[in-house]
Amino acid sequence: PLRICIMHMVPVLGFLVLLHNCVCAATSVPKPNILLIFPDQWRYDWGGSYYDVPIKTTNFELIAESGTMFRRAVVASPLCAPSRGCLAAGREYDMAGVPSNFDNDYPINQTTFYKVLRDQAGYHVMTCGKDDLTKKSQPGLNGSYHAVELGFSDWLRSSGKMDVVHTSQPHEPYGAFLNAVPANTTPPTTLWDIHKKEYKSDCQWRSYVCNNSSPLPDFAYEDNWIAMNGLKLLQRKPAGKPWFLQVNIAGPHPPFAITENMTMTVRGRQFPLATDHTTLTNNQQLVVREDYAAEIENIDRWIGMYLKYLNETEQLDNTLVCVSSDHGEMLGDHDDWGKSQPWSGSVGVPLICMGQKLGVRVGAKIEKPVTTMDLAGTFLDYAGVKPADGMTTQSLRSILEGNSDKNRAYVWSGLSNWREVIQWKDNNTIYKLICCNGTCPGQPKNTMTDELDWLTDMTHEDDCNAYPLQLLPKICKRLDKAMYTQTAGGQKKMTVLLYNVAEDPYEMKNLVKSEQPVVRDMLKLLPAGKCPYSV
Helix, strand or coil: CHHHHHHHHHHHHHHHHHHHHHHHHHHCCCCCEEEEECCCCCCCCCCCCCCCCCCCCHHHHHHHHHCEEECCEECCCCCHHHHHHHHHHCCCHHHCCCCCCCCCCCCCCCCCHHHHHHHCCCCEEEEEECCCCCCCCCCCCCCCCCHHHHCCCEEEECCCHHHHCCCCCCCCHHHHHHHCCEECCCCCEEHHHHHHHHHHHHEECCCCEECCCECCCHHHCHHHHHHHHHHHHHHHCCCCCCEEEEEECCCCCCCCCCEHHHHCCCCCCCCCCCCCCCCCCHHHHHHHHHHHHHHHHHHHHHHHHHHHHHHHCCCHHHEEEEECCCCCCCCCHHHCCCCCCCCHHHHEECCEEECHHHCCCCCEEECCCEEHHHHHHHHHHHHCCCCCCCCCCCCCHHHHCCCCCCCCCCEEEEECCEEEEEEEEECCEEEEEEEEECCCCCCCCCCCCCCCHHHHCCCCHHHHHHCHHHHHHHHHCCCCCCCEEEECCEEEEEEEEEEECCCCCCCCCCCCCCCHHHHHHHHCCCCCCCCCCCC
16 A cells, blocks of 8 residues: 555656746746946045036936945955955955055966856856956956956956056057057057057156047047947857956046047036145146046946946846946045055045846945945855855845845955054944054145054053953053064054044044044954054
8 A cells, every 4th residue: 555655646746846846947036147347546436416526427326326325435455456356356455365566466276256156156257458367467468368267258358558558569458459550640650659659758747637638539548448348248248148247447547648529528617626735736636637527427428338238138127237446546635646545535436236126225325334345245145156265255235135234344445554444333423543554655744643652651550451352461561662663674653543534534633542442442453463553
């Protein structure tokens, strides 16, 4: 009888298995596509009407209103190769293996989130433009250097603006493209010759003030060429696979050499001038700001082109679209230019994501600090795979979908001789503590510098032993050395600064003496061993 029962159950079990498979097939949701538009050097407060800057970014604002905007996103390190290396590695600056722009390429024995997407999640992973993961060696004449090892399935890689022209002959794809296009000159030349002369001699003041509009036609302007290449990658991708595309536009990085058509869109607008600035005249500042705005507005035009393409090809509903940048631009604040510094203009970047059909909240504005390094964990989360061993990236998905209001208690940024930690208390109190080995780079001129003499003055044994985590006892045992690091040239002071960036976004008021308990608490949060006071 038992044998008969089992024999009679076999067809039933087969039917149930078949029914289960049919139901799963009917209800399974395809993995989302992922588009990351990732320009170079776009500072946080030049992102639309949300700030006091008359910049026209219609498509950026469309994504922000249709999705979620992180108003206080910071980068793990505000320099091209380290920042992009941290994103690729899903690791903090001190763990990512890319300490500066030209020390070394990204270590290919360390996996990237691109590779996890490709090899574990089954994505077709694409990149175009200046990903800077092989910045020391450059991407090669065809852009393929280490592309497969980094995790890409298809690519149209190129170098950044000044890297393109640092050799006498083209050495990477954008220069080779320009060299193949004749210029209407006497004697005959190519667009490469014109472009190189423009960058080498026509742009002044650290390449921020260019004498004339770019002589390149619009189709050959580097940002346009990169963006068009991204669309080419989308058009030739294989059908039936989820895809990831990172569009690494070269602007708004200097030189601010913009085309004639771009120039016409910004002249005559009044932009706010730099904070704590004494170097350029107001008119010179205005020219720099007009050109910077023109580069951003051109990028915004391309954001619109990508949204249009995805909509027309019926892919928009199943695509997570994010826009951010590798670092900001000081734009003359504190007489500083470029990046590499711990100040808001350098470490702060835009970050918006859209994907309503994927569960992303509409119109949300997040005030709590986040790090762009966590985009890696976010993309892996949406792809249904976990970060690789050693990755410290965390997902922003719970914030995007409204299930949480933060994913970290604090965020870090750092480079070279400084580290900083940013911690949210409330929307009116967001503390940033900076520790520098020596003077902080580009330190605000009218900011009181204090090397924490009050910490070394705490000689009472009870005060020392009472503090949590034994922070002060460590300091008390070396009172005469707490402020110094021994170097080959002698002793170098450590500088510790504290700001409330919610009320003081340009870091003009150092609170290190007035908020001593806050300083003590936040010193514990710095990366271990990166400041004499950290534990």
